[in-house]
Amino acid sequence: MMVENSQAPGERRLGVVVAGSLTKGVEARLDSDVSVEDMAVGRYVTIEGEKRRFFGMVTDVALDAADPRLMANPPDLSDPFMVEVLSGTSTFGRLHVLPVLTIGGDASSLLEGPQPVKTVPAHFSVVREAGEPDVERVFGQVDEKQFYIGTPLDMETRVRLSPAELAARSSGVFGKSGTGKTFLARLLLIGIIQENAAVNLVFDMHNEYGWKGTSEAGIEVKALKQLFPSKVAVFTLDEENARKRGVSTDFVVEIGYDEVEPEDVAMLRETMGLTDAAVQATYRLARRFGERRWLESFLAVEGREELSELAQGLGEHEATLAALRRRLEMLRRLRFLVPHARENALQRVLEHLDRGVSVVLEFGRYGDAVAAYILVSNLLTRRIHERYRERVESAVGGEGAKPEPLVITIEEAHKFLSPDISGQTIFGTIAREMRKYRVTLMVIDQRPSGIDDEVMSQLGTKITCLLDDERDIESVLTGVSGKSELRSVLARLDSKQQALIFGHAVPMPVVVRTREYGSRESYREFGFREALERKKTGEVEADLWE
């Protein structure tokens, strides 16, 4: 009550706290002049406690009546007087609020900023709409040059999402198809590059991140290379396709048969329908022909007789080998797989990453071949991770500098991280060992329930668009406090431009309307200037001499 006169515009009084608990959140009774229809889940409120201010999120809105008999015998509602008197008194709205942080009030939160809540506000504490200053205090002020992800619902304050925090641990972008995952992921990558938080390696299944992407409405938008020409390189597996799309690429990736190891084929077990025996056979083949020659030699085996001879020599069933041979034949259709690569793609990727240049690997037409995607991303990632690991270990031992932190982005993550194989893939390892070796993941997926729980729980930051499958929601919210409250928020996101973000990179769960992307102004916010503008300021010439 004492702050009645100090309220800033936008900090409308909504009601008072009447019940609640720390684990389940608090109940607030709406004031009679506040309509329940003005409330929305995901909105922020502040609660003026006796000693602290609490900052929380509305997670449910309900109708209630002082006397249950009133609902059984509704009064004469044809009379506006009766309606006006009874609404907000005998019948009223209730808000369910999940307090998340305390702001101000005690000394430590003044010094150290918002603190996690450890108690609930006292009875009849006043609940207000959060004002812009409160939101700024929680999410931090956003400078002109800093990255922000969007604005909270019905507010104009920018919500900062720290790219450094995001890149420090693995993160996940989830959402039904068509809810803007790619858009969000592109924004996050831009943020990471804009603030130099890490270098990126993006396995770009549908050619959306390198040069240009398309929005849901079919409009072309600029992708990373256009915004940051000196900080991003576009690699492709499919030169022809890139040329058709008019994309100039920095490097055409070829992978030699000699680079494919039995482990890489093991990852394809599910997609290629390989049996355990077939996978075991690849290891025997590698022992027989050598790590670098087994695939080429095996594919060179022609005719039944040769095959049965080989089977006898290896002690394998001929049928197993024949099946494996048939399946691997498919690899021949991938044009980027050649007996011997002209240049070592891995080396080129590493060189770029070392210079702080992010690499987007476009799959061209091969994006639709899941096997190609899994094969290449596993193959490259395993070796890159190996190198990083060696370098971090020798840096710890005092030799050389630690490599740049690296974020690897993969799509269709459930194909890599399903419970059956996550223990074996390199991606499972990266997700679990976190940032020890300075490599983290950004997984993009529409079926998070298909991802191993253990991996999900290791994701530091989760950014999720609308999900409506119960299992998907359950899996995204694994290990989050206030799970049941967030569930109702998550299931009611708009299907466009809205996302719930929680975890390491934000101080509390937040529903944002993602920032606009695709217009000239939006590009300019990231420091992009059209060639004409650059000419005017004489920057083009300067660039030439760089």
Next chain:
Amino acid sequence: MTDRVGEVVEASTTEFVAQCYELHQPPPFGSLVRTTDGEVDIYGVVSSAATTSIEPGRRPIARGSLEATEADVYRSSPQLAKLLRTDFTALVLGYRDNDAPRHCLPPRPARIHSFAFICDGEEVAQFTRSLDFLSILVDAPAPVGELVAATLRHAAAAHEDRRAFLVRAGKELATLLGAETQRLNALLRRLRA
């Protein structure tokens, strides 16, 4: 003073009875009246009124059989006006302390022979600005519904926005009578009338 209506003849902490100066002219049911205990002004709302013989054992007798009009009855027997009295009872709602109205019972009851005044619009508006008096009113002895409705209708007339006042009072009543839906509904219907 024209707003002086009578004199206190019986007083307790919760109510006082005043005899009217004019026979048959008590202040209206539900209107706000004021008297004093000598130090503070005491406010009450007229909760009943009655005209009786001045001697409790002697009932008036009918006298009009030969008169043409009712007024002729009093004209022919001028002593009648002196043998009858009109009293009203006011339920105490609060008092005024240093110009601030307080909605709780006064420290002392009104003094006998203190004058009783009917409050003017401004005074009513000031006293009823806060609706805390309703909690005393709804606990009054029967017929409380009628009394509450009459009081609020009188008070509403003194406020600029009559309807807004009634809605505000209605909401206060809804809070006070939270669990008594039927009673509340009956009351609200009377308020509207």
